[in-house]
Amino acid sequence: MTPDTLVAFVNHRCFASGAQVEVLARLKQQHDADPGAMPLVFERLSGRQVDFDLRGSLDEVLARAAAPQTPAPPRGRGRPKLGVASREVTLLPRHWEWLEAQPSGASAALRRLVEAALRSEPGEAEAHRAREAASRLLGALAGDLPGFEEAMRTLYAGQTDAFEQQVAGWPPDVRTLAVEMAREAAWAASTAGAPVKP
Numbered sequence: 001m002t003p004d005t006l007v008a009f010v011n012h013r014c015f016a017s018g019a020q021v022e023v024l025a026r027l028k029q030q031h032d033a034d035p036g037a038m039p040l041v042f043e044r045l046s047g048r049q050v051d052f053d054l055r056g057s058l059d060e061v062l063a064r065a066a067a068p069q070t071p072a073p074p075r076g077r078g079r080p081k082l083g084v085a086s087r088e089v090t091l092l093p094r095h096w097e098w099l100e101a102q103p104s105g106a107s108a109a110l111r112r113l114v115e116a117a118l119r120s121e122p123g124e125a126e127a128h129r130a131r132e133a134a135s136r137l138l139g140a141l142a143g144d145l146p147g148f149e150e151a152m153r154t155l156y157a158g159q160t161d162a163f164e165q166q167v168a169g170w171p172p173d174v175r176t177l178a179v180e181m182a183r184e185a186a187w188a189a190s191t192a193g194a195p196v197k198p
Contacts, residue, residue, distance in 0.1 A: 127185050130181065141177075
């Protein structure tokens with residue numbers, strides 16, 4: 001299943017979904033017709049809200065969207081009071097002793113451990129990513145709707161049927177997207193062998 005790249009809503013109504021070019025064309029059309037409308041646009045896979053500069057012609061909008069984004073400034077040291085810098089690994093002495101005893105060295109042992117975890121838990125990682133995306137997107141789009149908190153609890157518990165009951169009263173387009181995202185998370189969890197509750 002390949003979800004749309006972007007999805008756009010105005011007042012709980014989905015008016016565009018699909019590839020970025022298609023959605024931007026609809027956003028530009030919507031903006032020109034009603035500059036006061038406040039569409040919410042999300043990356044479908046991550047659930048992150050995105051903004052686009054809709055000034056000028058459609059070609060200008062598309063060119064700006066295609067331009068590489070300026071990278072965020074590098075983050076400073078992490079938890080400096082503890083002396084921990086970003087991308088440093090903090091381990092207990094017994095962990096360091098075990099790593100130092102490995103014949104191929106600490107770095108190679110860590111790489112092997114990470115690779116083994118990635119191979120053994122791809123479904124769990126995908127289920128977690130799908131739940132986080134749903135939570136992020138629905139929090140922005142439906143956080144004020146009745147039953148939102150309980151719906152999120154059932155989403156994280158893997159209770160897809162209960163989730164669908166919680167969102168049954170939501171506006172149709174929001175409900176449809178919410179159910180799709182919950183089912184994607186449940187499917188990913190089932191491929192990991194994790195229990196998926198009815």
